[in-house]
């Protein structure tokens with residue numbers, strides 16, 4: 001079940017290569033994954049506007065986010081919010 005979720009998630013992101021964002025999530029609880037996401041997000045949000053541009057994601061080495069940015073940016077406003085990323089984690093943990 002756990003491996004199946006991982007495979008599905010990788011397939012959803014369209015990538016097979018692990019990257020910092022979400023990559024370790026399969027070894028973490030939902031709460032730990034959220035905490036890591038929030039810490040990464042805070043660190044990456046250099047201008048502290050509460051959202052990440054693709055440049056911010058790239059600069060923070062969030063390669064999976066940067067390379068899947070348009071898909072992650074569900075409302076297509078050019079930014080990914082913490083809420084959008086949290087939704088992805090939530091999907092992954094099926095909660």
Ligand SMILES: [Ca+2]
Nearest residue numbers: 045049051052
């Ligand atoms: Ca920002």
